[in-house]
Amino acid sequence: MAPQVGNLALAAAGAVLVCFAGRSASFVPSGASPGLRSARHLETFNGVSASPEPVRVFSDQDVNLSSSSALWLSVVGVALAGVSLGAQRRDVGVQMGTSLRKRRGRFEWRFGGEGAPKPPKWLQQERTPGEKTSGGHEVPAWLTFQKWQSWSAPVKCRSVRWWRQVFDERGEWRIPKGQQFSVPQAVDAILEMNKRAPLKFDPTMECMMKMNLDAKFPDQQIRCNIELPHGTGKRIRVAVYCSPDEEEEVLAFGADLAGKTLQDQIAAEKIEFDVLLARPQSMPALAKLGKILGPRRLMPSPKSGTVVSDIRTAVETFKSGKTVELRNSRHGLVALPVGKLSYGKEKLVENFRAALQGLADKKPAGAKQNFWKAVYLGSTMSPSCRIQGSEFPKIKVKNEDDD
Numbered sequence: 426m427a428p429q430v431g432n433l434a435l436a437a438a439g440a441v442l443v444c445f446a447g448r449s450a451s452f453v454p455s456g457a458s459p460g461l462r463s464a465r466h467l468e469t470f471n472g473v474s475a476s477p478e479p480v481r482v483f484s485d486q487d488v489n490l491s492s493s494s495a496l497w498l499s500v501v502g503v504a505l506a507g508v509s510l511g512a513q514r515r516d517v518g519v520q521m522g523t524s525l526r527k528r529r530g531r532f533e534w535r536f537g538g539e540g541a542p543k544p545p546k547w548l549q550q551e552r553t554p555g556e557k558t559s560g561g562h563e564v565p566a567w568l569t570f571q572k573w574q575s576w577s578a579p580v581k582c583r584s585v586r587w588w589r590q591v592f593d594e595r596g597e598w599r600i601p602k603g604q605q606f607s608v609p610q611a612v613d614a615i616l617e618m619n620k621r622a623p624l625k626f627d628p629t630m631e632c633m634m635k636m637n638l639d640a641k642f643p644d645q646q647i648r649c650n651i652e653l654p655h656g657t658g659k660r661i662r663v664a665v666y667c668s669p670d671e672e673e674e675v676l677a678f679g680a681d682l683a684g685k686t687l688q689d690q691i692a693a694e695k696i697e698f699d700v701l702l703a704r705p706q707s708m709p710a711l712a713k714l715g716k717i718l719g720p721r722r723l724m725p726s727p728k729s730g731t732v733v734s735d736i737r738t739a740v741e742t743f744k745s746g747k748t749v750e751l752r753n754s755r756h757g758l759v760a761l762p763v764g765k766l767s768y769g770k771e772k773l774v775e776n777f778r779a780a781l782q783g784l785a786d787k788k789p790a791g792a793k794q795n796f797w798k799a800v801y802l803g804s805t806m807s808p809s810c811r812i813q814g815s816e817f818p819k820i821k822v823k824n825e826d827d828d
Contacts, residue, residue: 542581544573562586562622567596589622590807600808611802611810612773618807619766628805629658630763630773632780635798638757644791647753650730651761651783655772656746658765663743664698665736666711666725678737679744691717698723700743700750702731722752751784757798759784766804777802778816785818796820 547556548570556564562585573581583591593599599614606614612630619628638645664682665675672684682690682698690697691714701718703711703725711718711725718724725731729750733739742748753759764776781800788796797817803809 542578544570544581548573558585560584560586562589565589565592565594565596567592567594572596586622587807590618593621600810604811605813606802606810607813608774608777608802608816609770611812612770612777614810615802615804615807616766616770619804624806627658627765627767628807629765630777630802630804632761632763632777633801633803633809634759634784635800636753636757636759637793637795637798638753638789638791640753640755640757642791645789647751647759647784647789648726648728649784649787650748650750651780651787653747653749653764653776654779655764655768655776657749657762658768659746659762661700661744661746662698663700663702663740665740666701666703666707667736668707675736675740678740680736680740696721696723700731701725702733702736702739702743704734704736705732708732749780763802781816782818785820788820792820792822794820794822 547564548568552564554566558564564585565588568585568588580591591599599618615630636647638647640646662681663679664687665678665680666687667675667683669685672686675683680702687698694717701723708725715724730739730748749761751759751761761780763780764773766773768776785796797814800812800817801809802812
């Protein structure tokens with residue numbers, strides 16, 4: 426309550442200063458002496474003479490503040506109000522985030538409530554060899570209460586499965602902070618971590634790239650398709666926007682949705698597909714659904730290769746899972762799946778390098794020489810490895826001298 430009262434007091438003080446400065450500045454004449462300007466103003470108003478009552482003439486001694494003083498008071502008042510409102514906004518944001526975490530149970534379950542993380546109760550008791558968690562992961566022998574105390578707060582808040590992934594059999598960090606890996610080393614580390622603490626499903630290897638681009642400029646935006654030699658391992662649902670007469674033919678090509686059924690589902694905002702294809706002549710009719718498809722990034726576009734003339738070939742290409750559409754976020758981030766961990770090291774390395782090369786080949790016109798700022802490779806629910814810059818393909822930019 427005290428910080429809120431202080432913020433309100435600062436805002437009130439700022440408002441009073443601004444009002445006082447404006448009131449003081451209104452007494453300051455411009456271009457004439459105060460007495461002359463006030464007298465003329467009272468003598469005539471729209472051509473009608475004022476009342477013959479005595480006119481009070483303001484002199485320079487009656488004005489307490491100059492125009493420059495009034496300006497400085499306004500600046501100080503606005504600054505005080507801005508500081509108070511900014512601090513209040515931050516306090517409200519922190520309170521809302523805390524209340525949401527409490528409401529979802531994350532504070533109690535993950536962090537042990539308010540304050541520093543609390544150690545698990547089973548970690549402070551005698552343990553039996555081969556003891557397992559509720560998720561079926563065996564608690565390693567090196568995981569002791571003393572080991573837990575030596576960690577930082579973010580590491581303490583993790584689960585046994587995560588600890589088994591990040592630390593090797595001796596309890597040493599598998600991915601030291603700041604270390605960079607080659608592509609084969611990173612894939613080996615990820616496969617090794619998943620082997621120590623496997624999930625109940627086949628995880629996906631994922632790549633996150635921080636690009637050296639400014640998304641505000643059209644020539645520095647990424648929107649293209651790349652081909653992965655072994656695919657992503659994910660089943661892609663392909664829909665084709667066409668007339669009802671062509672529905673049976675398009676479904677025979679392998680499409681999941683088409684024709685009148687697809688149009689009714691989109692109008693009802695029932696999206697049950699991952700890729701939408703359309704012919705160029707169908708785009709005017711599809712434009713009316715842009716408000717629904719646009720925010721979901723499902724609107725067909727020539728840049729993404731989803732506006733095609735050969736529907737059969739496009740359906741086969743997208744359903745194979747080898748074609749991946751890439752887009753950058755407003756922060757210059759690009760994410761893409763590389764493949765399932767069950768693919769093995771060789772196929773994952775080939776897919777990842779093909780993704781980097783494909784992005785380099787289809788770079789935007791405004792790309793710079795240092796196209797990538799940072800690239801991380803990881804898998805579902807596991808830590809990631811930063812890739813060495815020497816693994817990035819070389820690109821050519823405009824005005825570059827060819828040696």
